[in-house]
Amino acid sequence: MNRYLRFITRRERITTSLWILSIVSSLLFFTALYPTLISTNEEALALARTMQNPAMVAMMGPIYGLDSISQAIVMSQETLLWYLIAIAVMNIFLVNRHTRTDEELGRVELLLARPIASKTPTIAPILFALIVNTVISILSIIGLLIVDLEGTTFSGAFTFALTIGNTGFFFAALTLLLAQLFTTSTGVLTASLSFLGVSYIIRAFGDLQESSLTLFSPFGLALKVRAFYTNDLWPIPILLLQAVVLIALALLFNHVRDHGAGIVPQRASRIHAPKSLLTPLGFAWRLSRSVTIAWGSALFILGLSYGSVIGELETFVQSNKLMRTIILQGGPDTLTDGYVALIFALMSMVAGIPVMLSALRIRKEELRGRSELIFARPTDRIGVYLPFLFIAFIESILMTLLLALGLVLGSNNALALGEMVRHGLVYLPAIWLLGGIATFLVGVLPSLTSIVWILFASFFTISYVQQITPVPSWLSALNPFELIPRVPIEPFKAKPLVALTIMAALLIAGGLYRFEKRDLA
Amino acid sequence: MWYSNAMAVIAINDVSKHFGKTKALNGVTLAIEENTIHGFLGPNGAGKTTMIRILLGIIRPTRGEASIFGLDAYRDRIPIHARLAYVPGEVNLWPNFTGGEVIDLLIGRERLDRKRIDHYLDLFELDPSKKCKTYSKGNRQKVVLVAAFASPAEVFILDEPTSGLDPLMEQRFQQVIKAMHGEGKTIFLSSHILSEVQRIATAVSIIKQGRIEETVPIDEHSNLDRFFHESAPP
Numbered sequence: 001m002n003r004y005l006r007f008i009t010r011r012e013r014i015t016t017s018l019w020i021l022s023i024v025s026s027l028l029f030f031t032a033l034y035p036t037l038i039s040t041n042e043e044a045l046a047l048a049r050t051m052q053n054p055a056m057v058a059m060m061g062p063i064y065g066l067d068s069i070s071q072a073i074v075m076s077q078e079t080l081l082w083y084l085i086a087i088a089v090m091n092i093f094l095v096n097r098h099t100r101t102d103e104e105l106g107r108v109e110l111l112l113a114r115p116i117a118s119k120t121p122t123i124a125p126i127l128f129a130l131i132v133n134t135v136i137s138i139l140s141i142i143g144l145l146i147v148d149l150e151g152t153t154f155s156g157a158f159t160f161a162l163t164i165g166n167t168g169f170f171f172a173a174l175t176l177l178l179a180q181l182f183t184t185s186t187g188v189l190t191a192s193l194s195f196l197g198v199s200y201i202i203r204a205f206g207d208l209q210e211s212s213l214t215l216f217s218p219f220g221l222a223l224k225v226r227a228f229y230t231n232d233l234w235p236i237p238i239l240l241l242q243a244v245v246l247i248a249l250a251l252l253f254n255h256v257r258d259h260g261a262g263i264v265p266q267r268a269s270r271i272h273a274p275k276s277l278l279t280p281l282g283f284a285w286r287l288s289r290s291v292t293i294a295w296g297s298a299l300f301i302l303g304l305s306y307g308s309v310i311g312e313l314e315t316f317v318q319s320n321k322l323m324r325t326i327i328l329q330g331g332p333d334t335l336t337d338g339y340v341a342l343i344f345a346l347m348s349m350v351a352g353i354p355v356m357l358s359a360l361r362i363r364k365e366e367l368r369g370r371s372e373l374i375f376a377r378p379t380d381r382i383g384v385y386l387p388f389l390f391i392a393f394i395e396s397i398l399m400t401l402l403l404a405l406g407l408v409l410g411s412n413n414a415l416a417l418g419e420m421v422r423h424g425l426v427y428l429p430a431i432w433l434l435g436g437i438a439t440f441l442v443g444v445l446p447s448l449t450s451i452v453w454i455l456f457a458s459f460f461t462i463s464y465v466q467q468i469t470p471v472p473s474w475l476s477a478l479n480p481f482e483l484i485p486r487v488p489i490e491p492f493k494a495k496p497l498v499a500l501t502i503m504a505a506l507l508i509a510g511g512l513y514r515f516e517k518r519d520l521a
Numbered sequence: 522m523w524y525s526n527a528m529a530v531i532a533i534n535d536v537s538k539h540f541g542k543t544k545a546l547n548g549v550t551l552a553i554e555e556n557t558i559h560g561f562l563g564p565n566g567a568g569k570t571t572m573i574r575i576l577l578g579i580i581r582p583t584r585g586e587a588s589i590f591g592l593d594a595y596r597d598r599i600p601i602h603a604r605l606a607y608v609p610g611e612v613n614l615w616p617n618f619t620g621g622e623v624i625d626l627l628i629g630r631e632r633l634d635r636k637r638i639d640h641y642l643d644l645f646e647l648d649p650s651k652k653c654k655t656y657s658k659g660n661r662q663k664v665v666l667v668a669a670f671a672s673p674a675e676v677f678i679l680d681e682p683t684s685g686l687d688p689l690m691e692q693r694f695q696q697v698i699k700a701m702h703g704e705g706k707t708i709f710l711s712s713h714i715l716s717e718v719q720r721i722a723t724a725v726s727i728i729k730q731g732r733i734e735e736t737v738p739i740d741e742h743s744n745l746d747r748f749f750h751e752s753a754p755p
Contacts, residue, residue: 104655186652269650272635273625283626287615369613373665376577377629378602519580 004116004124008098015097016132019090023083023164024139030079031147034071044069050312051077058204059305061219065229070151072228076160080227084219085196087136087168091129092175092192098125099179100188103260112259122176122254126247129172137165156228166239167222171196173243173250180253183262218242280379284387287365288358292395295354299347299399303406306343310411313339340415340423341486342467343407348427349460349481351399352434356452358392359438363449366521381516389439389508396431400424423487429500430480436507443511443518530555530676530707531576536585537731538571545571547731548585553709553724558702560722560739561711568731569711570610573680576709577607589676603632606674610681610711612661614653620664621649627668637671644693658685670697677701677708683717695721 038044045066050056052063061081065073099122102108108121140161144152175192182188199217206214207223214220221235253263276282313335362385365371374384404420434456441449459479465471466482476482483496529552538546546568553559563569574580575587578598587594589601614623624638642649647663656664662685669677683691698708698721712718718725719739727734 269652270619271621271649273622275630277622277626278630286618369609369611370615372574372577372579372607372609373613373627375579375598376602376605376607377627378599379629380599517581 001117001120001124001127004111004120005128008124008128011098012094012128016090016094019094020132020136020139023086023090023136024143026086027079027083027140028143028147031075031144031149034075034149038071038074041069044071044074048074048077050309052312056305056308057207059301059308061203061223062207062210064226068229070149070228072149072151072153072156075149076156076227080160080163081219081223083164084167084222085200087133087164088171088196088218089193091133091168091172092189092196094132095125095129095172095175096179096185096188096192098128099176100182101185103179104183104185109259119251119254122180122251126172126176126250130169133165133168133172136168137161140164151228153228153231155231159225159231159233160227162233162236163222163225163227166236166243167218170218170239170243170246173246177246177250177253180250180257181263183260183264187262187264280383281387281390283384284358284361284391287361288388288391288395291354291357292391292398295351295357295395296398296402299351300402300406302347302350303403303408304410305406306347307407307410307415308412310336310339310414336415337488340407340420341489344403344423344427345481345484345486346460346463347403348400348424348431348484349456349463351396351403351427352431352456354395354399355392355431355435356438356456358388358395359435360442360449360452361388362515363442363446366446371520375520382512385442385512385515389435392435393432396428396435397425400428400431419488426487426492426497427481427484429497429504430484432504433480433500433507436504436511439511440507441511443514446518446521529553531559531587531589531709532591533572533576533587534585536572536575536582536587538568538575538580539583544731546575546582549728549731549733550585551726551733551736553707555707556702556705557724558698558708558710558722560718560725561709561728562713562715562718562725563711563728564713567728569713569728570680571731572728573607573678573709573711576678577602604675606669606672606677608662608665608669608677608679608682610684612658612665612685614656614661614664616652616654618653619650620647620653620656620660623653623664624649624668624671627665628672632672634671634673638667641667641670641697644697645690659687659690662686663690666694670701675706677706679708680711681713682710683712683714691717 038047048063048066048069051060052066057063060078063077065077102111102121111121112118138161141154141157144157144160145154171192174195175188178191178195179188182191199219203214203217203220203223206212206217206220215224218239221239224235225232257263274282277286362371365374375381401421401424404417404424407420408415408417434452437455438449438452441452445451459481462471462476462479463481466476480500483500485491485493485496531551531553533549533551536546536549537544549568549572561569561572571580575582576589576594578595578601581595590604592601594601614620618626625633628634628638645663645667647660647667649664651660653661653664662682666682669679683694686694695717698710701708702723710718710722722739724736724738726736
């Protein structure tokens with residue numbers, strides 16, 4: 001067992017070290033950020049109050065400790081859940097790597113041929129996870145005490161860090177069990193990550209209704225510790241006990257099943273391609289869909305969170321000078337309009353990311369060495385590329401709609417859906433221009449497609465900096481997103497939209513024309 | 522077939538390809554007649570893959586022209602590809618597609634023939650239900666071989682197709698090639714392994730530093746060795 005543990009440690013020296021480093025350093029970074037966000041208790045209270053609306057509770061967990069507010073309490077409320085999710089994901093991948101993945105790839109078989117107990121490959125990964133989670137907990141305590149946010153106590157830091165470590169261990173145990181049930185590593189990952197997602201949703205509903213439903217979720221249970229306030233430790237042994245039960249079940253199933261087999265019958269994987277895959281559009285969709293789904297949900301969640309503060313905008317802005325200058329710079333219009341205009345100006349750029357990714361996808365196929373396979377078939381190049389651009393076009397609209405929908409739902413219907421959709425759709429021509437630049441580069445300068453990301457980063461930076469300090473007008477005129485009229489605080493103008501659309505169309509036409517002709521990699 | 526038998530199925534006429542200052546191909550002229558197994562033999566970096574990419578219309582020659590079935594390899598690539606199958610040397614597949622999905626995708630909906638696919642899956646002992654990321658190099662190669670052989674092609678362009686296969690599979694591969702030859706197909710087989718080419722090819726061209734050194738029928742192969750050695754010691 002010792003040797004096996006050392007073996008895992010050796011294989012994990014880079015991956016797990018990176019995970020530990022990134023979790024602990026983001027803990028340090030974000031905790032150290034709080035004194036710059038809130039300097040007085042009133043600001044802390046104001047911030048905590050903006051959190052006290054349904055959408056924020058659903059997203060970040062219950063609000064507590066308003067009667068003895070401190071920076072540490074606000075920090076814990078706003079960040080603990082994210083660390084829990086991060087460490088859960090780390091543990092899921094870690095345990096899956098050393099259990100079902102190894103078994104699937106036949107590595108366990110090699111090891112079992114050596115004189116080790118048949119349970120060792122199952123027990124060693126969970127022991128390793130225990131060590132890693134303990135290390136993270138200890139480093140977190142030290143980190144929290146070093147940053148020493150206002151309101152930090154040792155028992156608070158201890159509770160906070162122990163909650164992170166324990167939640168991690170719970171998910172390690174869960175994955176160990178699921179690795180016995182499913183026969184493929186992808187199956188194990190899907191099941192574990194779905195469990196994580198469902199736990200998050202159950203907790204959101206439980207916290208919203210303030211019901212005990214939330215205790216059925218490991219996240220909801222963990223957040224009951226109220227770190228830096230009452231520091232209730234009772235959820236910790238419950239989580240531990242659950243983990244032990246999961247591990248016991250895992251060992252039991254491991255004992256009864258055959259090597260390489262699972263408990264859940266395997267879904268027959270596809271021997272034939274579905275008809276849709278054999279059409280150019282179906283092929284493009286198969287390659288793009290994960291990007292569409294990931295960015296679609298990201299924009300929806302961003303919309304939800306930005307929408308959720310609408311009701312608290314007055315309090316929020318009064319307590320924060322910077323926010324006031326940013327949101328009110330558009331003039332004496334109402335606060336909400338300025339805020340909504342700002343959100344769309346910045347988030348439309350984020351909506352452009354999947355559009356660029358889809359437009360660049362065919363280049364990725366080239367770089368991965370698959371272009372010969374694709375283009376040795378009797379298909380023309382434009383016929384292969386166009387469906388990707390069609391998907392990019394649909395994505396541009398879909399992302400905007402999801403952002404608008406998120407804002408409306410997050411605001412609890414304080415914002416009107418029709419209006420939000422219109423404010424968002426105004427930015428489509430700028431998004432198309434991003435897609436146009438990407439397509440042009442794929443056709444004309446294929447080795448320099450990263451230019452589109454540099455441009456995108458500059459546009460984003462200009463737009464961002466512009467909110468805080470004035471930038472030269474020629475600089476902001478270079479940014480297509482700044483050419484779009486900022487409805488509702490600016491009047492709508494059609495001219496720049498038409499101009500951007502025409503430019504995007506020309507870039508796409510030029511890119512496609514060259515793509516048809518040029519040498520492929 | 523509408524082109525005359527005297528005409529070559531694959532005709533390469535004074536083809537050069539320059540990448541910047543590198544001259545990958547330097548005036549290659551080659552005619553491959555119908556129903557031959559033509560070995561395209563040369564060391565690594567001699568320009569074999571560049572030549573094949575030109576034949577596939579993926580890249581355009583700097584000078585000269587290449588044609589298949591009497592059609593321009595670059596301009597008329599779509600009608601050509603409908604009658605051609607290709608096996609790359611370095612096989613990169615989509616990691617999340619199953620082998621079976623890739624085979625269907627490469628053959629295309631109009632040309633699918635399940636019976637033929639199943640026949641070659643059996644022959645090469647390939648499990649098509651696995652995700653491509655779990656396949657070994659040899660298994661990835663089998664995926665493209667099955668797709669190529671199961672498609673109704675008249676010309677097969679194979680770029681070092683056996684580099685990942687074990688000896689038994691290599692033997693089956695050679696049987697299939699011979700059977701295809703028996704059905705009247707034309708096979709263009711690039712390789713850097715002399716013995717493999719000697720065993721099955723009916724003619725061999727030697728390419729070295731972007732030039733064809735010689736084209737010989739295979740029964741005169743006894744002196745092929747000399748192309749693979751630096752000038753012999755005195």
